[in-house]
Amino acid sequence: MAILRMLILAIVIALGTILLAWWAVPLVAAVYGVLMHRTRRPGLTAAVGGALAWGGYLALASVGGAPVGRFGSALAASMQLPGWGPLTATLVFPALLAGLAAYLGARVGGRYLTAP
Amino acid sequence: MSLRPLAITGAVVLLGGVLYVGRVGAGPLPPLGPFLDPVRGAWGSVAYATLPDSASASIPALGAGVDVRYDTRGVPHIFASTEEDAIRALGFVVARDRLFQMELQARAGGGTLTELVGAAAIAADSEPRHLGMPRGAEQKLAALTPGSTGRRLLEAYAEGVNAYIDQASPAEWPVEYKLLGKRPARWSPLQSLYLYARMGWTLAYLNGERDRLAARALVGDAASRALFPVHTPVQEPIQPNGGDAPRTDPLVIPPPGATDSAALALLPLLPRGARNDDDAEVSRLFASNNWAVAPARSKSGHALLAGDPHLGLTLPSIWYEAHLVVPGKLDVYGVTIPGSPGIVIGFTRDVAWSLTNTGADVLDYYRETVDDQEHPTRYLLDDQWKDLERREEVYRGKRGEVLRVDTVRYTHRGPLQRMHNEWVSMRWTVNEPSDLATAFSNAAHATTAPAFLDAFARDYFAPAQNTIVADRAGNIAIRSTGHYPLRPAGHDGLSILDGSSSANDWTGYWPVPEYPQAVNPAQGFLASANQEPIDSHHSPDYLGYDAAFEPWRALQINRLLRQNPRVTLDDMRRYQTDPGSVRADWFVAYLRNAASVARARGEGGASLAAADSLLGAWDRRYTVGNNGAILFETALGNAIRRTWDELIPKGDTTRAATPSSAVFLSLMSDSASVWWDDRRTTGVVEDRDAILAGALAAAYDTLVARDGPPSKGGWAWGKVATARVNHLLGLKGFSATGLAVQGGRGTLNPSVQNGGFGASWRMVVELGPRIRAMGTYPGGQSGNPASPRYGDRLRFWRDGDLELLIVPPALDSLSASQVSSRLTLTRGGR
Numbered sequence: 027m028a029i030l031r032m033l034i035l036a037i038v039i040a041l042g043t044i045l046l047a048w049w050a051v052p053l054v055a056a057v058y059g060v061l062m063h064r065t066r067r068p069g070l071t072a073a074v075g076g077a078l079a080w081g082g083y084l085a086l087a088s089v090g091g092a093p094v095g096r097f098g099s100a101l102a103a104s105m106q107l108p109g110w111g112p113l114t115a116t117l118v119f120p121a122l123l124a125g126l127a128a129y130l131g132a133r134v135g136g137r138y139l140t141a142p
Numbered sequence: 143m144s145l146r147p148l149a150i151t152g153a154v155v156l157l158g159g160v161l162y163v164g165r166v167g168a169g170p171l172p173p174l175g176p177f178l179d180p181v182r183g184a185w186g187s188v189a190y191a192t193l194p195d196s197a198s199a200s201i202p203a204l205g206a207g208v209d210v211r212y213d214t215r216g217v218p219h220i221f222a223s224t225e226e227d228a229i230r231a232l233g234f235v236v237a238r239d240r241l242f243q244m245e246l247q248a249r250a251g252g253g254t255l256t257e258l259v260g261a262a263a264i265a266a267d268s269e270p271r272h273l274g275m276p277r278g279a280e281q282k283l284a285a286l287t288p289g290s291t292g293r294r295l296l297e298a299y300a301e302g303v304n305a306y307i308d309q310a311s312p313a314e315w316p317v318e319y320k321l322l323g324k325r326p327a328r329w330s331p332l333q334s335l336y337l338y339a340r341m342g343w344t345l346a347y348l349n350g351e352r353d354r355l356a357a358r359a360l361v362g363d364a365a366s367r368a369l370f371p372v373h374t375p376v377q378e379p380i381q382p383n384g385g386d387a388p389r390t391d392p393l394v395i396p397p398p399g400a401t402d403s404a405a406l407a408l409l410p411l412l413p414r415g416a417r418n419d420d421d422a423e424v425s426r427l428f429a430s431n432n433w434a435v436a437p438a439r440s441k442s443g444h445a446l447l448a449g450d451p452h453l454g455l456t457l458p459s460i461w462y463e464a465h466l467v468v469p470g471k472l473d474v475y476g477v478t479i480p481g482s483p484g485i486v487i488g489f490t491r492d493v494a495w496s497l498t499n500t501g502a503d504v505l506d507y508y509r510e511t512v513d514d515q516e517h518p519t520r521y522l523l524d525d526q527w528k529d530l531e532r533r534e535e536v537y538r539g540k541r542g543e544v545l546r547v548d549t550v551r552y553t554h555r556g557p558l559q560r561m562h563n564e565w566v567s568m569r570w571t572v573n574e575p576s577d578l579a580t581a582f583s584n585a586a587h588a589t590t591a592p593a594f595l596d597a598f599a600r601d602y603f604a605p606a607q608n609t610i611v612a613d614r615a616g617n618i619a620i621r622s623t624g625h626y627p628l629r630p631a632g633h634d635g636l637s638i639l640d641g642s643s644s645a646n647d648w649t650g651y652w653p654v655p656e657y658p659q660a661v662n663p664a665q666g667f668l669a670s671a672n673q674e675p676i677d678s679h680h681s682p683d684y685l686g687y688d689a690a691f692e693p694w695r696a697l698q699i700n701r702l703l704r705q706n707p708r709v710t711l712d713d714m715r716r717y718q719t720d721p722g723s724v725r726a727d728w729f730v731a732y733l734r735n736a737a738s739v740a741r742a743r744g745e746g747g748a749s750l751a752a753a754d755s756l757l758g759a760w761d762r763r764y765t766v767g768n769n770g771a772i773l774f775e776t777a778l779g780n781a782i783r784r785t786w787d788e789l790i791p792k793g794d795t796t797r798a799a800t801p802s803s804a805v806f807l808s809l810m811s812d813s814a815s816v817w818w819d820d821r822r823t824t825g826v827v828e829d830r831d832a833i834l835a836g837a838l839a840a841a842y843d844t845l846v847a848r849d850g851p852p853s854k855g856g857w858a859w860g861k862v863a864t865a866r867v868n869h870l871l872g873l874k875g876f877s878a879t880g881l882a883v884q885g886g887r888g889t890l891n892p893s894v895q896n897g898g899f900g901a902s903w904r905m906v907v908e909l910g911p912r913i914r915a916m917g918t919y920p921g922g923q924s925g926n927p928a929s930p931r932y933g934d935r936l937r938f939w940r941d942g943d944l945e946l947l948i949v950p951p952a953l954d955s956l957s958a959s960q961v962s963s964r965l966t967l968t969r970g971g972r
Contacts, residue, residue, distance in 0.1 A: 040772075044181050047182065048179040049175060052157070083180040084180050084185060087188055093930075094188050099875065100928075104873035106877075116180060119178050120176075122160045123164070125163070130154060
């Protein structure tokens with residue numbers, strides 16, 4: 027069930043990114059946190075979901091023929107980063123955003139939505 | 143105490159931090175949110191790595207629909223019903239492939255790079271502003287009347303570029319914008335003129351005054367005039383002089399004279415050019431080849447033309463290939479510079495043309511008398527005070543903030559700069575009102591070579607170009623086209639003039655019939671490679687000076703063409719990367735002779751013997767596998783450094799100026815000249831052979847120490863003199879380096895400036911009933927580093943290969959297999 031929630035969240039985050047922008051990640055994750063504050067470790071689920079959303083988007087692009095790996099290496103060299111730098115950053119950044127936003131959302135949900 | 147409040151606080155702070163870095167960035171990092179966004183950020187480049195099979199877009203002012211077909215080489219063939227629509231479409235497709243490059247290059251000419259990259263670019267922006275380039279561009283635009291051809295072309299092009307910018311999603315923006323945290327700026331006709339100004343700066347900002355003056359300060363007037371002569375001592379001019387071999391004119395170089403204090407005082411008044419301490423010879427920032435063969439000397443019986451302009455090599459390339467067709471009116475194929483509304487070098491069904499830089503002296507300096515040394519408001523002219531024009535130059539940062547404000551003052555001649563303690567103004571043809579867009583457009587409508595040259599000369603101004611043309615009727619012609627100042631009698635353009643007298647002003651420009659030119663010469667071919675355009679024995683007029691010209695490549699082209707009475711298109715291709723060198727042929731003989739003399743004198747050890755043996759075995763060709771080229775280059779560099787030691791100012795380690803290699807060759811004829819003596823060696827007076835033998839032995843020792851013995855393969859030319867094609871921003875991952883290419887200094891494929899300079903476009907054309915053309919450039923059509931077309935032509939360029947160009951006369955003459963993508967442009971949008 028937790029995995030299913032994570033996958034659904036990843037899809038929603040990916041859709042949010044496609045339709046809106048990068049800031050959809052914390053937005054969606056915060057809502058998730060509020061709604062799922064009773065679940066176990068919503069922040070962790072959201073963090074993985076965030077990474078999965080952006081990483082999955084790139085993986086799908088790569089499967090479709092987009093030169094993700096080659097471009098990532100060139101981008102890394104241009105930014106004086108190790109070859110894995112850009113891709114790692116692309117996973118860690120949404121993970122941090124989503125994880126923290128979901129954690130805080132869950133705190134808010136727990137504070138205001140829990141029946142006395 | 144519960145840890146929960148602490149955790150929440152920590153999470154809030156951390157999230158705030160991540161959001162901040164995501165929105166604003168940190169240090170050198172761009173805003174990470176939009177940058178890492180897999181849809182719109184840097185990764186967006188991979189989604190747009192290839193053009194879609196089919197796409198449509200709109201351009202507001204389009205007159206009628208335009209069909210664009212990209213061929214299998216990524217070249218857009220634009221089929222439009224009017225020339226303006228074709229130019230609108232050109233603006234659109236160039237922006238689609240090269241948007242960032244367009245903006246960067248235009249900003250470099252307009253001095254607004256700081257708005258793109260920040261305060262680090264202030265120095266780069268300051269130079270064009272203080273040279274008057276943005277003002278010159280604005281004046282050129284103002285001089286174009288509404289409705290004039292030039293104005294219409296510039297506006298049509300801007301409409302096409304802006305239509306693309308308006309319709310492109312952030313995901314489609316070039317990755318460089320995302321790295322810089324910027325978005326594309328809208329295009330205006332002025333941007334194209336900034337680009338032209340930048341080309342003028344690259345090709346015509348020549349400062350021969352300083353070289354000769356610096357030499358005069360050190361060795362006196364007579365010697366400096368000989369070391370930096372007006373005419374090149376090695377003559378094989380662009381306008382054929384009737385000779386069947388190059389001519390070397392005797393050049394007597396007087397002994398070094400006394401230090402000239404007057405010259406020393408004047409020297410700070412001239413801007414100091416960039417000096418490359420490692421370069422023994424004058425390091426050219428431009429060089430190009432073009433030549434044409436008449437039907438009588440071509441195997442096919444048709445005229446042939448070759449052109450390869452040499453410039454700094456960049457990715458994306460400075461050129462973009464395109465084909466514009468307006469049925470019944472225009473059918474032109476070639477390369478454009480992104481930002482320029484038309485084809486710059488190329489061919490039609492009737493004519494083909496290419497350009498090399500003339501190197502004319504079109505810049506003069508004037509010492510001005512001003513009313514106030516600190517804050518001048520007026521300058522003296524013919525005993526009357528004239529008001530200076532003042533222009534505020536505001537440098538803005540990436541967010542529009544003001545970084546710096548300068549005031550640039552202008553006399554009637556041009557910008558006024560404070561140099562040392564004086565005020566110096568300059569007049570420069572690059573800043574004069576002109577209409578280059580019309581010049582290129584008119585020329586593309588010509589149907590014969592002479593008509594082409596005449597159409598081009600009407601509006602073309604600067605930088606002056608040796609324009610070679612061949613036509614389908616079999617004519618070949620060349621003309622050094624541009625505006626050349628008529629100077630007052632007695633002034634050769636190599637001295638600073640007194641600005642207080644209008645008698646020192648230019649009196650006009652050369653009439654076109656006096657330009658260096660030739661049509662259908664008896665020799666059956668024409669060639670230019672930045673050599674002196676007209677034989678010094680035939681024209682006494684001052685066009686430029688020796689250091690701005692270079693004879694070697696022209697000598698090699700002429701040699702190849704003379705040897706071949708039945709030239710083919712493939713010969714033309716091969717010649718463009720021919721590894722032979724007249725320069726090496728001539729200088730190696732002196733080096734080997736010096737080794738013999740040293741042996742006879744009982745001097746020279748094992749190193750000299752080994753070096754001499756290697757040079758003897760060298761075929762004097764700059765092929766990638768040979769060991770001789772690096773030995774020769776190192777030895778000649780050593781010899782030049784040891785010989786011109788008189789030109790090193792006291793307390794300095796580099797020469798103030800370096801005479802040309804043609805002057806160095808002239809010195810060879812006087813083996814006992816006092817110039818040979820290296821004053822830094824005490825107790826010994828060297829002659830030519832001692833210097834050359836010492837330079838050769840030292841070169842051998844240096845190379846053994848650096849690269850090991852020659853037998854180990856470390857001396858291979860392809861290892862030690864590789865080419866590099868750097869990204870426009872110098873980003874390593876988007877650059878191509880270490881390319882082993884055939885050619886070196888003085889060959890037709892020069893590899894100088896540490897390999898960052900060379901042939902930027904190669905084209906050969908046969909003008910038969912049906913045009914046959916081949917070409918390539920070091921890069922690819924796309925400016926997107928993720929695209930397979932970003933650098934797909936590098937291998938052709940490196941290996942000296944060319945690709946057959948597809949030149950469909952009509953939309954339906956392109957087969958499906960020749961089309962890689964379609965674009966339909968319609969009228970509409972905002």
